[in-house]
Amino acid sequence: MPYRDMWATCTECGKQFVFTVEEQRRLAALGFETALPTLCPECMRAAELTPGPHEGIIKWYDPEKGYGFIIQRSGNEIFFHRSGLAPGTPEDIPDKARVRYRIQPSGRGPQAVDVSLVKA
């Protein structure tokens, strides 16, 4: 299906915004759904930093370093440490894996905890 720019209305602030072709391509490349978003980019970023739970995509995780990053739908990247993996989650997490997580504030900004793999 060819992508095209689409107007959407934010259900949070009521603002109209354009869901651009570039944004749709970016989301598809990462493995996110490309359905019309219900939140504008600003409200989406704010919503993504609430405790959650949220779903995101693994950018990378390095078992030797013991940390990695999750890409949120907005494009924001969230740090997580080995101790933030949910019990039973294996450490051989592949790039682009879909994960569920919660957001917890830390001294260095928000980080992901309770990180677990979402079965496809």
Ligand SMILES: [Zn+2]
């Ligand atoms: Zn909004």
